Amino acid sequence: xxxxxxxxxxxxxxxxxxxxxxxxxxxxxxxSGMSIMEMSHRSKYYDQIHNETMELIRQLLGIPAxxxxxxxxxxxxxxxxxxxxxxxSKGRQAGYVLTDTWSEEAFKEAEHVGSAxxxxxxxxxxxxxxxxxxxxxRDTTYIHLTSNNTIVGTQYHDYPQLNGVHLIADMTSxxxxxxxxxxxxxxxxxxxxxxxxxxxxxxVILREDLLEEESSLTMPALRYSSHLKENCMLATPPxxxxxxxxxxxxxxxxxxxxxxxxxxxxxxxTLLYDFIDQSGxxxxxxxxxxxxxxxxxxxxxxxxxxxxxxIAQAYQEGFIGVNGHHRIGGCRASIYNGVSLQSCMExxxxxxxxxxxxx
Amino acid sequence: xxxxxxxxxxxxxxxxxxxxxxxxxxxxxxxSGMSIMEMSHRSKYYDQIHNETMELIRQLLGIPAxxxxxxxxxxxxxxxxxxxxxxxSKGRQAGYVLTDTWSEEAFKEAEHVGSAxxxxxxxxxxxxxxxxxxxxxRDTTYIHLTSNNTIVGTQYHDYPQLNGVHLIADMTSxxxxxxxxxxxxxxxxxxxxxxxxxxxxxxVILREDLLEEESSLTMPALRYSSHLKENCMLATPPxxxxxxxxxxxxxxxxxxxxxxxxxxxxxxxTLLYDFIDQSGxxxxxxxxxxxxxxxxxxxxxxxxxxxxxxIAQAYQEGFIGVNGHHRIGGCRASIYNGVSLQSCMExxxxxxxxxxxxx
Numbered sequence: 001x002x003x004x005x006x007x008x009x010x011x012x013x014x015x016x017x018x019x020x021x022x023x024x025x026x027x028x029x030x031x032s033g034m035s036i037m038e039m040s041h042r043s044k045y046y047d048q049i050h051n052e053t054m055e056l057i058r059q060l061l062g063i064p065a066x067x068x069x070x071x072x073x074x075x076x077x078x079x080x081x082x083x084x085x086x087x088x089s090k091g092r093q094a095g096y097v098l099t100d101t102w103s104e105e106a107f108k109e110a111e112h113v114g115s116a117x118x119x120x121x122x123x124x125x126x127x128x129x130x131x132x133x134x135x136x137x138r139d140t141t142y143i144h145l146t147s148n149n150t151i152v153g154t155q156y157h158d159y160p161q162l163n164g165v166h167l168i169a170d171m172t173s174x175x176x177x178x179x180x181x182x183x184x185x186x187x188x189x190x191x192x193x194x195x196x197x198x199x200x201x202x203x204v205i206l207r208e209d210l211l212e213e214e215s216s217l218t219m220p221a222l223r224y225s226s227h228l229k230e231n232c233m234l235a236t237p238p239x240x241x242x243x244x245x246x247x248x249x250x251x252x253x254x255x256x257x258x259x260x261x262x263x264x265x266x267x268x269x270t271l272l273y274d275f276i277d278q279s280g281x282x283x284x285x286x287x288x289x290x291x292x293x294x295x296x297x298x299x300x301x302x303x304x305x306x307x308x309x310x311i312a313q314a315y316q317e318g319f320i321g322v323n324g325h326h327r328i329g330g331c332r333a334s335i336y337n338g339v340s341l342q343s344c345m346e347x348x349x350x351x352x353x354x355x356x357x358x359x
Numbered sequence: 360x361x362x363x364x365x366x367x368x369x370x371x372x373x374x375x376x377x378x379x380x381x382x383x384x385x386x387x388x389x390x391s392g393m394s395i396m397e398m399s400h401r402s403k404y405y406d407q408i409h410n411e412t413m414e415l416i417r418q419l420l421g422i423p424a425x426x427x428x429x430x431x432x433x434x435x436x437x438x439x440x441x442x443x444x445x446x447x448s449k450g451r452q453a454g455y456v457l458t459d460t461w462s463e464e465a466f467k468e469a470e471h472v473g474s475a476x477x478x479x480x481x482x483x484x485x486x487x488x489x490x491x492x493x494x495x496x497r498d499t500t501y502i503h504l505t506s507n508n509t510i511v512g513t514q515y516h517d518y519p520q521l522n523g524v525h526l527i528a529d530m531t532s533x534x535x536x537x538x539x540x541x542x543x544x545x546x547x548x549x550x551x552x553x554x555x556x557x558x559x560x561x562x563v564i565l566r567e568d569l570l571e572e573e574s575s576l577t578m579p580a581l582r583y584s585s586h587l588k589e590n591c592m593l594a595t596p597p598x599x600x601x602x603x604x605x606x607x608x609x610x611x612x613x614x615x616x617x618x619x620x621x622x623x624x625x626x627x628x629t630l631l632y633d634f635i636d637q638s639g640x641x642x643x644x645x646x647x648x649x650x651x652x653x654x655x656x657x658x659x660x661x662x663x664x665x666x667x668x669x670i671a672q673a674y675q676e677g678f679i680g681v682n683g684h685h686r687i688g689g690c691r692a693s694i695y696n697g698v699s700l701q702s703c704m705e706x707x708x709x710x711x712x713x714x715x716x717x718x
Contacts, residue, residue: 002387006397010595011396011397019385022385026381027382034365038365073434073437073597075432078580081580081581109578112577198599200559200600219444219471221433236369236434238600239370240559240599241559321402
C-alpha cells in the first residue's frame with residue numbers, strides 16, 4: 001500500500017506501525033471478540049489501557065509524583081476556557097504571552113472571565129519573546145504561553161523562570177517531541193493530534209499545588225479536580241482515541257524514548273533548514289533563526305506564483321500538506337513525530353529538483 | 360474471527376460491517392495514502408466526511424431546516440454544563456425532570472449556574488413521570504429530561520407537551536434507535552457511543568430560536584453559536600470518531616433508515632421482555648412495564664447469588680456486559696442498534712438453558 005509523505009499541520013502523520021497494529025486489532029482486541037471502541041470504559045481491557053497510557057506518559061516525560069495526569073476531551077480550545085475558569089480567582093490576574101493565533105485565542109477566552117493581560121508579544125510573531133521581555137504584573141496567579149506556534153513556525157527553546165508565579169503551557173504542537181523539565185510548569189496541556197495520536201483527546205499534566213487555587217464556584221463538569229477524582233471518567237472517555245495514544249506512546253518507547261525522538265526531530269529539522277539556508281535565497285525561512293520551530297518549517301519561494309506552483313507540484317508527487325497557513329501564505333512542512341526522516345529526505349530532494357527547474 | 364455477543368451498556372457494539380470498512384481504510388482512505396485520522400481537518404477528504412455526516416443525520420432523523428446540527432466533544436457531561444451556562448439567563452428558571460443518575464447529574468451542574476428546580480420525579484425511578492406529573496414553574500426557560508435511562512432501564516415513549524417552554528432532551532442512550540418528532544424539542548444532545556459510533560463525539564440538534572436565548576456572557580469556547588459558526592471546527596474536531604459516525608449512519612441508511620431500525624429494536628426488546636415475563640418469575644423485570652426501555656433490559660434472578668452465577672456463566676459463553684449497574688445490581692442486556700437480533704436470540708436461548716439448570 002502506497003503511503004503519502006504527510007506533512008500536515010495536524011491532525012498529522014502517525015507511524016505506520018501504530019496504524020497496522022490498530023488495523024489488526026480493530027475487530028477483536030486480544031481475545032475479547034470486540035473492538036476497543038465497543039467496550040465499556042469500565043471493562044478490564046479498557047481499564048488497563050486507560051491507566052497504562054497515563055503511566056507510559058509519566059515515564060516518557062519523566063513526570064514527577066506530585067503531578068496528576070489527565071486525558072480529557074474538547075481540545076486545547078476547552079483548556080483555553082477551563083484554565084481561567086478554574087485559576088483566575090477574584091482580585092487576581094493572569095498574564096498571556098502572545099506568540100501567534102492560538103495564544104491570542106487563549107487570551108480572548110481568559111478576558112471573558114477576569115483580569116487577563118498581555119505579558120509579552122513581538123510584532124509579526126517571527127520571534128519568541130526573550131525571558132527579559134516578559135512582564136509580570138502584580139497579583140498574577142499564572143503566566144500562559146504556547147510552546148510551539150504552528151502557523152509562523154516558532155518554538156520556545158528555553159522557558160522563562162517565573163519565581164513563584166505558575167507557568168502554564170499549551171504544548172499541543174510539540175508535546176513528546178523533545179525532553180522537557182516538567183518541574184518548570186504548573187500545568188501543561190496538549191491536544192494529541194500532532195505528536196501523540198489522533199484528535200479528540202487532550203493530555204493534561206497538573207502540579208498538585210495548582211489545584212489548591214481552583215475556584216469552588218466553577219461547575220463540576222469544568223473543574224480539573226472533578227475529572228481527576230473520577231480518573232478522567234466523569235464523562236465517558238474517548239476510549240478509542242486513548243487506545244491510539246497508548247500505541248503511539250509505546251512506539252515512542254520502542255524508538256528509545258523521548259530523548260531519541262528529540263534527536264531524530266532535530267535531524268529532520270536541521271536537514272530542511274540547512275537546505276533552505278543554502279538555497280541561495282530561493283527558499284527563505286519565515287521565522288527568525290533563534291526561534292525556529294523543529295515542528296513546523298515555514299518558508300517562502302521568490303514569488304507567490306512559485307509558492308503555488310511548488311505546492312501543486314509537491315501534491316502531485318505525493319507530498320501532502322505543504323501549503324502554508326492562509327494568514328501568512330507560503331509553504332510549510334510540519335515534521336511531527338510521525339513523519340519519518342525518509343519523508344524529509346525525499347522532500348529535500350524534491351525541493352532541490354524544483355529549484356533546479358524554476359530557480 | 361469470533362465476535363462476542365456484546366451487551367455492553369456503552370460504549371457498545373458496532374455493526375461488523377462498519378468495523379470491517381474502517382479496518383480496510385485504516386492505512387489509506389480512498390486514494391489518499393493516509394488514514395482519516397492523519398488528515399488535516401481542513402483537507403478535502405475530511406471536509407467531505409464532516410459535512411456529509413451532518414447531512415446524513417439530518418436525513419435519517421428528519422431534522423427540519425430551522426435546526427442546526429453540531430458535532431462536539433466532551434460527552435453529555437459537557438452538555439450538562441453548556442446548557443445552563445448558555446440558556447439559564449438571569450431571573451429565569453430551568454426545570455429538570457429526574458428519572459435517574461444522569462438526569463440528577465445534569466441537574467447538579469445546572470444548580471451551580473442558577474435557579475434550577477425539579478420538575479418531576481418518581482421515587483425509585485422505575486417509571487417515567489407522566490406528562491401531568493410535570494410541574495412547570497413561572498419564568499421557566501427550559502425543561503430538561505433524559506429520554507432513556509440506562510441504569511434502571513426506563514424510556515420515554517411519549518414526550519410532554521410544554522406550550523412554549525423549550526424542551527431539552529439528553530438522548531445519549533436512544534438517539535437513532537427510533538423515530539422522533541424533532542419539532543417537539545428545542546435542543547437534543549447525545550453522545551454517540553451507544554447507537555451511533557464510538558465515544559468522543561456528541562451530536563447536538565438545536566432549534567434556531569433557542570440560540571436567541573444564548574447568554575452573551577458565556578465565553579466563546581462554551582457557546583453553541585461560536586461552535587456552530589465555525590462548523591464545529593472551533594476546536595480541531597475528533598475526526599476519526601466523526602468518520603466512524605459517518606459509517607454507522609450509512610449503515611442505518613442501508614438497513615432502511617430509522618423506521619426499520621426501530622422495528623428491529625422493538626423485535627429485540629419484545630423477544631427478551633416476553634421471555635422474562637413468561638419465565639414464571641425466575642427472571643423479573645426491574646422497571647414498570649409502561650416505562651420499559653427498548654435499549655436496556657434490566658432484570659433480576661431469584662437471588663443475588665443466582666445473578667452472579669448468571670453473569671459469570673454468560674461471560675464464559677461469550678455474552679459480554681450483562682451485569683447490572685452496581686447501584687441496582689441484577690442483570691442488564693443493552694441492545695443498542697449495533698446488537699443483532701441473532702445475539703438477542705442466542706441470549707434468550709442461554710437464559711432458557713440457565714433457568715432449566717437453576718430454576
